Amino acid sequence: MKLIELLDVSKVYGRGGAETRALDGIDLAIDAGEFVAVMGTSGSGKSTCMNILGCLDKPTHGRYLFRGVDVSKLDRDERALLRRRHLGFIFQSFNLLARTSALENVELPLVYRGLRKAERRRLALAQLDAVGLSDRVHHTPAELSGGQQQRVAIARALVTSPSIIFADEPTGNLDSRNSQEILTLLSGLHRERGITIVMVTHEPELAALADRVVVFRDGRIVSESNEPEPSGGGGSSRSAGPSGESGQPGESGHSRLSGSWGPGSELRGGGAR
């Protein structure tokens, strides 16, 4: 089932002479349960595309179908509600509220969902536990390492059980060890819970963990492959998450990496510190 579909989407910044065509007729479909990596040179339009997918911005032309519904014409508030109900974000710069505990940061999206305090607390603690931060719940971002902050951000993105998570260079501010840990966490969540993830990255070895890689250049998608690096033929089916949703056969939803991942305990292990 197609969760997301971009149909001939363009984004033009500025007007007249100063016009920048950041996206130029993009077609992209993402299935529920997929883990898609987005790559491309700087300025190729990756973030622009993510902003549109994340309903933070509107396309200039084209249609954006979210679960078959055209959301490209939604107004500000409607997009906000869509984000609130269905989308999760992980940012390069973490974007946690300063001077606010990890717990409260994770609770924040639940506040906007109108959950009661006890329920918020329960869900937030469970998510913090899932990202291995149960011993850091009262720490503020300033008291956490970069990797830990990003794990708080992941917990915050997950806590509402969104349909999809958008991560624009989630490891861009982290060293390679922390990057690996975060990616291990994300792909583990993807595999175990069947969470749909779209992630922008510049690191081929991180993109390699995805089911599919989409490459941008000058506002266009120049390649879509399930093979970021040539490493043997396809055929093995991706292990779908508990939701059981899988990529449409023959299109792209394959990854031979999925099988190579360790048991679920690795998820915890990666988050222990």
Add this chain to the structure above:
Amino acid sequence: MMAWIAMVIALKEIRRNKLRSFLTGLGIVIGVSAVIVMVHLGKGASRNVTEEIASLGKNLLILSPGTRRRGPGGTRSDARDFDDGDVSAVEREFEDVIMAPLVVRPVTAVYANANVSTTAIGTTSKYLDIRDWAVSRGRGFAAHEVAAGSRVCILGQTVVDELFQGEGLLDVSFRIDRLSCRVIGVLEAKGQSAMGSDQDDIILMPLRTMQRRLAGNTDVSQIMVSVSEERSLAAVSERLRALFRERRNIARGAADDFEVRDMKEIAAMVEKSTSTLTALLGAIAAVSMLVGGIGIMNIMLVAVTERTREIGIRLALGARGREVLLQFLIEAGVLSTLGGLVGVLLGVGGSLLLTMKMTLPFVFVPEIVAVSFLFSAVVGIVFGFLPARRASMLDPIEALRHE
């Protein structure tokens, strides 16, 4: 629901940044407490004045020659003084009033090495009744002393202090101008009058004594008439006027060359002018409240810039513009209301303390407390609106990118 969410978030934000919250509310604290203190001081002063006017005597009419004129110069004194004939005429006309004729004269009192300038008043023993003034030591005038014009006098506390400096003084004789006079009593201290003069800087003597031995004539410079509670002051005043117009041969249509002052009227007048002053003080203080509001707006505007990233995060997580607006409005409203509350406490406390220090009566004015408190909440919301709107209109992408 939305309001609840915004409320929860606003309260969290207020608690998270205590210094900013404190500074935001501070202007309102100062504004509200200033309004409350000003108004209470004004009211206290006004009450003080009216109480002192009342202490001159209730239902009192004062007849004096000349008329008050506006502007410099004050009382015109070229009009003829009253005399003993006028006094007896008043006595004849009204049987049921208490009246006292007065001769007021600046004098120099001398005792031993001390030498003081003061005011001597020649009057009858009724004067003390009318003014509700008691003798604290010694005694008042005896009837025969008044009738005979004996050389006896009663001293005000200030004269006692300056002339006798604590020495025993009853039955002691001292000199008033060229008159030697024996002290028979001391008046209870009254303090300052409503107009600021020292009421205790005074020497009383029998009218006759003053007329014969100091003034050398039978003029009377004032007549005080005290009317019993149940009689209309206005009616008595009107009759007095008619009587004196006749006695002084004032032609029909010509202006009076004397005056019948009604102390109640004066009290009302003074009260009016002090309440105008109170209103003025209150208005000045209200400006400080406005300044407090602008302070809120200032800090909130800075906060919105400073908190752009926070706002971006909230928007990305699905907050709608109106929820951000409401959050900031509630923050401003709560802070200014809290500021108002603290301002009320400080204001009332400060008023109590200051009125005590200034020995003014404390007159609690609940209206001004309520109004300034309500106003503080309104100020927060009104001045919080612009920053809140600015916050709610931020673009999430740009807000997130903000450093």
